[in-house]
Amino acid sequence: MQGIWTTERIRAAEDRLLAVTPDGELMRRAAFGLATHTAALLAGRTSGVSGRRAVLLVGSGNNGGDALWAGAFLRRRNVAVTAVLLKPERAHGAGLAALRRSGGRVVSAEDGPQWIDRADVVVDGIVGISARGPLRPDAAALVERASAPIVAVDLPSGVDPDTGAVDGPAVRAALTVTFGALKPVHALAPDACGEVVLVDIGLRPELGEPDLVRLDSPDVAAAWPVPGPGDDKYSQGVVGIAAGSATYPGAAVLAAGSAVRATSGLVRYAGHAADVVRSRWPEIVATGSVRDAGRVQAWAVGPGIGTGQEGRDVLRHVLGQGVPVCADADATTIIARSPEVLDARDPGTPLVLTPHAGEFSRLMGEAPGADRVAAARDAARRYDAVVLLKGHCTVVAAPDGRVAVNTPRGSWLATAGSGDVLTGLLGALLAAGLDPWLAAASAAHVHALAGSLAAGGVPTSASALVTAIPDALRALRS
Numbered sequence: 001m002q003g004i005w006t007t008e009r010i011r012a013a014e015d016r017l018l019a020v021t022p023d024g025e026l027m028r029r030a031a032f033g034l035a036t037h038t039a040a041l042l043a044g045r046t047s048g049v050s051g052r053r054a055v056l057l058v059g060s061g062n063n064g065g066d067a068l069w070a071g072a073f074l075r076r077r078n079v080a081v082t083a084v085l086l087k088p089e090r091a092h093g094a095g096l097a098a099l100r101r102s103g104g105r106v107v108s109a110e111d112g113p114q115w116i117d118r119a120d121v122v123v124d125g126i127v128g129i130s131a132r133g134p135l136r137p138d139a140a141a142l143v144e145r146a147s148a149p150i151v152a153v154d155l156p157s158g159v160d161p162d163t164g165a166v167d168g169p170a171v172r173a174a175l176t177v178t179f180g181a182l183k184p185v186h187a188l189a190p191d192a193c194g195e196v197v198l199v200d201i202g203l204r205p206e207l208g209e210p211d212l213v214r215l216d217s218p219d220v221a222a223a224w225p226v227p228g229p230g231d232d233k234y235s236q237g238v239v240g241i242a243a244g245s246a247t248y249p250g251a252a253v254l255a256a257g258s259a260v261r262a263t264s265g266l267v268r269y270a271g272h273a274a275d276v277v278r279s280r281w282p283e284i285v286a287t288g289s290v291r292d293a294g295r296v297q298a299w300a301v302g303p304g305i306g307t308g309q310e311g312r313d314v315l316r317h318v319l320g321q322g323v324p325v326c327a328d329a330d331a332t333t334i335i336a337r338s339p340e341v342l343d344a345r346d347p348g349t350p351l352v353l354t355p356h357a358g359e360f361s362r363l364m365g366e367a368p369g370a371d372r373v374a375a376a377r378d379a380a381r382r383y384d385a386v387v388l389l390k391g392h393c394t395v396v397a398a399p400d401g402r403v404a405v406n407t408p409r410g411s412w413l414a415t416a417g418s419g420d421v422l423t424g425l426l427g428a429l430l431a432a433g434l435d436p437w438l439a440a441a442s443a444a445h446v447h448a449l450a451g452s453l454a455a456g457g458v459p460t461s462a463s464a465l466v467t468a469i470p471d472a473l474r475a476l477r478s
């Protein structure tokens, strides 16, 4: 798992470390790492770095200081370095002196455009963890002009460091070189960050427990149930899928098929699409109603069940079975409209809600807003449930405060039925006995991986997503 800390926690840790580190040492460690990765990007685009042209966009704080010191290090490799000072009177003094000593050029913002036009790389040292809001007009104009790849110092300027929100002009980096620890922006705004590399400046011992985590494939591989010699179809956990209708059997076929592909446990289907599901997935035990579905260790309920009386009855029955429940789609809408349906839930039986933004608004009475982590945490506490808030980046919050974020691999999951596939994966993991928060975060991880594999760079379908699940599970271990 990758730990992620808020800027407030980072700053506090940096202050503790600064107190015991020689003045300027932290910044030079950061800047040396920044110069190394910038040189690698330069070398990757050309043959060698000597004589290549780097332009530094320098703001008024230590982020700019990192860029200036990195410029001085690049000068040692005979890179032509030009620093464009956005606020000359507030540029980092020691960094500026270091760049000048190394033979770097320093120009004002007015002279910036001509140097940016000739740059082989632009280094965004405008603002870092103290950023507030989008780029100011002067910086935006310079960034807009850059045709060379941009290396963001610590984080792309103009993007909110703690929420990843972009509500105006912002840097879109090819590479982000961050220091000490990942910040939320690095997981929540992958398109603005580009590739993210972390430079160790000795901050880890000062950080404490992370505010958020991002699961890596090895974490998910370790959690994902695989059959052992003593296992049978029951011991892997039996999941019940209550989804679909005679009119709309598709959600049932996708959710049930996804559950079949997720683990080796038995899958039971209950609903009006039993014939279609049975013909498509002969390994499934299908019945017409949740009342005669047989014993399960978890339920996944909601896609296509409708939000009328019958849907409410199905949901109430499932909630009363005393096993973990993943409630998705229509089940989310029913809960939002008739929260008393949750009274059927045995206290302590885990509930996982998987709203997209619209369903979230119904559940909470307002949209998730810019801080999707805070929004998911609020919903998890209010409903005493794990909340998987769908979006370009998926946020998974547990009632106890744990939050996992899943950085997408493109936007391939934005296809009809994709949510049904996620529901099947999640239900199967709940039935296998995974901690509900880990089950939701792991399902989101494999769902995104399957989407990327199924797409292969072109738009894909939910059916292809189900087909790609085994490849995604293999990819976890590769």
Ligand SMILES: NC(=O)C1=CN([C@@H]2O[C@H](COP(=O)(O)OP(=O)(O)OC[C@H]3O[C@@H](n4cnc5c(N)ncnc54)[C@H](O)[C@@H]3O)[C@@H](O)[C@H]2O)[C@H](O)CC1
Pocket: 014, 015, 018, 026, 027, 030, 059, 060, 061, 062, 063, 064, 066, 126, 127, 128, 129, 130, 131, 132, 133, 134, 135, 136, 139, 153, 154, 155, 158, 179, 201
């Ligand atoms: N603490 C350390 O020794 C290290 C810090 N590192 C680097 O430092 C920055 C954080 O630097 P800080 O001086 O706190 O502020 P910034 O440089 O992020 O911002 C400067 C200044 O910019 C103004 N500002 C805020 N929002 C905007 C905006 N949208 N556009 C323009 N200007 C803006 C505001 O006045 C800020 O005070 C951190 O990111 C690291 O890069 C080293 O990495 C490690 C050592």
Ligand SMILES: [K+]
Pocket: 063, 124, 125, 126, 127, 128, 152, 153, 154, 155, 156, 157
């Ligand atoms: K920056």
